[in-house]
Amino acid sequence: MDSTTRLYRTTVLSRIWLNEETFELYCTRPQGFTWLAGQYATLGVRGEEREYTLIASPDAQELRFLIKMVAGGALSTVLANIVPGDVLEMGPAKGYLTFRPTDRPVYFVATGVGIAPFIAMAADGVRGFHLLHGARNEDGLFHRQELIAAACQYIPCLSGKDRPSVTLPGLFHGHVTDYLQADLQGGPFDFYLCGSMAMIHDVTHHLDRHYPDTRIYSEAYN
Numbered sequence: 001m002d003s004t005t006r007l008y009r010t011t012v013l014s015r016i017w018l019n020e021e022t023f024e025l026y027c028t029r030p031q032g033f034t035w036l037a038g039q040y041a042t043l044g045v046r047g048e049e050r051e052y053t054l055i056a057s058p059d060a061q062e063l064r065f066l067i068k069m070v071a072g073g074a075l076s077t078v079l080a081n082i083v084p085g086d087v088l089e090m091g092p093a094k095g096y097l098t099f100r101p102t103d104r105p106v107y108f109v110a111t112g113v114g115i116a117p118f119i120a121m122a123a124d125g126v127r128g129f130h131l132l133h134g135a136r137n138e139d140g141l142f143h144r145q146e147l148i149a150a151a152c153q154y155i156p157c158l159s160g161k162d163r164p165s166v167t168l169p170g171l172f173h174g175h176v177t178d179y180l181q182a183d184l185q186g187g188p189f190d191f192y193l194c195g196s197m198a199m200i201h202d203v204t205h206h207l208d209r210h211y212p213d214t215r216i217y218s219e220a221y222n
């Protein structure tokens with residue numbers, strides 16, 4: 001069996017809820033399983049499989065996943081009820097949303113659990129990026145402190161209904177796309193986008209129109 005088709009088995013160590021719909025899954029690292037920061041693997045239970053980004057540094061002893069429980073979702077609802085000791089099937093690490101060193105200003109743009117590859121990159125030592133971190137509410141700004149420490153500029157963008165009461169350094173009230181339309185200056189840039197297809201579509205369209213020499217790397221989660 002070659003390294004692109006090999007299946008691994010990983011055992012769940014713990015599950016920690018970060019807010020009412022998002023949790024982290026800690027799992028054992030199977031022997032021989034390797035990845036690059038930003039890559040994902042398929043997790044499988046009872047015949048269903050989906051892709052999930054590895055958020056730990058590639059030299060970590062355990063695997064970690066940041067997972068949103070999608071209402072009615074076939075696999076994320078199963079993973080939300082998994083218990084320590086359960087075994088998951090896992091494919092090899094895949095994907096191209098990995099960091100490429102550059103002299104250009106680097107912008108990471110994430111919505112929701114789309115922050116996952118950037119958590120992995122920060123854990124792997126990537127520094128000096130601008131990060132637009134989009135969420136509805138403050139409790140959706142996962143791993144905020146470590147991302148603030150790694151970024152040269154951290155811009156939380158809150159779009160939910162409780163946003164008027166929140167005060168955070170650098171807070172932008174609105175969607176990440178609103179921030180880019182209002183405040184982005186300079187270029188050309190390297191942009192990394194991860195999260196909803198709608199956000200990736202809108203940001204790509206805006207960058208193509210106003211910053212045509214900008215490089216864009218993206219991964220859509222839905």
Ligand SMILES: Cc1cc2nc3c(=O)[nH]c(=O)nc-3n(C[C@H](O)[C@H](O)[C@H](O)COP(=O)(O)OP(=O)(O)OC[C@H]3O[C@@H](n4cnc5c(N)ncnc54)[C@H](O)[C@@H]3O)c2cc1C
Pocket residue numbers: 040050051052053054065066067068069070071072073074075076077095113116219220221222
């Ligand atoms: C490369 C890649 C990496 C990914 N990494 C992650 C990750 O790190 N963490 C993570 O939580 N997810 C990640 N996803 C999404 C994940 O693979 C699943 O699609 C997601 O968990 C939903 O699966 P499900 O079986 O629960 O829902 P499904 O049964 O597949 O879908 C049920 C319904 O929910 C909709 N839906 C699917 N995803 C979402 C969503 N995110 N928000 C709202 N509605 C949705 C579907 O369109 C469908 O209508 C990634 C996807 C890709 C392609």
